[in-house]
Amino acid sequence: MPPRPRVSPLLAVDGLVKHFPLRGLGVWLDTLRGRVPPAVCAVDSVSLAIDAGETLGLVGESGCGKSTVARCLLRLIEPTAGHVRFDGVELTALGEEALRRRRRDIQMVFQDPTASLNPRFTVRRTVEDPLRLHTTLGRAARRERAQEVLGQVGLGAELLDRYPHELSGGQRQRVNIARAIATEPRFVVLDEPTSALDVSLRARIIMLLAELRQKLGMTYLLISHDLATVKYLSRRVAVMYLGTIVEQAPTRELFARPLHPYTRALLSAIPVPDPDARRERLVLAGEVPSPIDIPTGCRLRARCPLAQPVCAEPVALREVAPRHLVACHLV
């Protein structure tokens, strides 16, 4: 492969938008009356860049749009607007066949280790399937590769002929990871890889993911609401709230100096295993508003304890320190 200039990131997302139109009788009548049909604005103008070998953590609470971003990147769902460039190629413009060939390089590990495995496939078939779809390996080579990948995720070859129900939760998540890395992808989206796991398993999967990244030189987009997992695995973190990115910074900087009130609230709400921890709590009022009826100006302002009149004005991400971006009028 010809060398690429170092400056261009492996993955660049620019102005990504995803709306889910609402359905139903009321909506249909509205359309007849010539009104703009309501939609769920799941992702609203999100831009991200991830360098090769880097891990970006994308954090936020349920419904903030982080998984929708991931699905749009892989085009598991089609974005409403925006660009996704992977290794210089515009993914949003690819035809079905070209996209399928690209998927060899872009894989995903899903949240629920049980639901994301076909209960009627053996481990062997689960891991070999992407090889059959995306590579030209013959039968024997696929068998060999499946065994090798299983070893890489710390599972013995004796599990190859087992079904998911015969595996423990931790083993299932390892099979999911094995399936994702089987085609030697350069980029893997990890969607909540540890949130369905028990305490001790969580630590192990985090360590496995870090080890695989180093050995295989992969780039991760790590989506999680678990800031501890993100802290251990990511070099940079982007924080999402209600479809937009509100803060983005190198991991160490974000945890040491969170600036956006949402980030501060999120960090201060994490229970820490220290009974003497005296922490300043920043408590947000109420719950996340509906993404159908998005507040104008700063989207957090109705819940933000620091809100001022200026917060009703639109707010954009700006750089307040090297590589530290915040969307808040008060910072």
Added chain:
Amino acid sequence: MTPLLEVRGLRVEFDTDEGTVGAVDAIDLTVRRGEILGLVGESGSGKSVTALAVFRLIRPPGRIAGGSICFDGRELLALPEEEMRRIRGAQIAMVFQSPRTALNPVLPVGRQIARLYRLHQGCTAAEARRRTLEMLGLVGIPEPERRAGQYAHQLSGGMCQRVMIAMALATSPRLLLADEPTTGLDVSIAAQILDLLRDLGRRTGASIVLITHDLGVVAGLCDRVAVMHAGQLVECADVRTLFREPAHPYTRALVRSIPRVDREVAMEPVPGVVPSLLEAPPGCRYADRCPDVLDVCRTVRPALSAMAPGHEVACYATEAARVAAPRG
């Protein structure tokens, strides 16, 4: 004053085709009046089964195979089902892990709470409704009148959990068993629910047993902690001691396995896996995972013994180290 709940030698077994699973293996557990006790351990450690046993909700193929559960001076295991039903809900209440599935999907949430007032306290319909709205307000649900008429699927996860807590507290129980009440909720919502539990515990004087695998939650909320591993209780201490001087090798490993957001420390997973409880061998069930294992650990189970006042540990290696180098 006698403790509110005293569990002695409780054993719960499940009969399967392959043999007997000893899910809870002779545990002793005390819950004092007005305290919040954390019950922690990995999946399969027997925490939830212990709570269900206290509630006497173990169904076949499971059975309570021995021991005693003494609640406020009464032996629960000896009570006829009819009397147990009066205690359940009225004096001991439970909050389950997945609130949406624990709520009745075809009944408005307000009616579910009101039913409790009518059933347990003989309230009139109007009185039950008034108290339901009051309780919904107490657990922090905005617009109680509107919310009371809604169904579980119309509420967010956090709201459902608040409704569950309102239901559990409706009858002013003296013991609340909360099984992973914040698992699956977002951090900021989880923090609100934990604040609510702490506040309600203080206000009503009820004791709370908080079952969780999240040691962070325990540190923030509990007065005392009991650690379970594979059906055995391995350590029990006040919360500060448990985090500052964890004594059992399993507790130490568990504390080290948490990824921390509050400081820069290395994270180490607990070694090995939770052993199978099927025809489990005698002795300490942590033996195969334990770096400090002695020969005796595999043959005779260590009993809980006091390291210091209020700090009990079941471990031969810890005991031996303490005897060799007495503290203070």
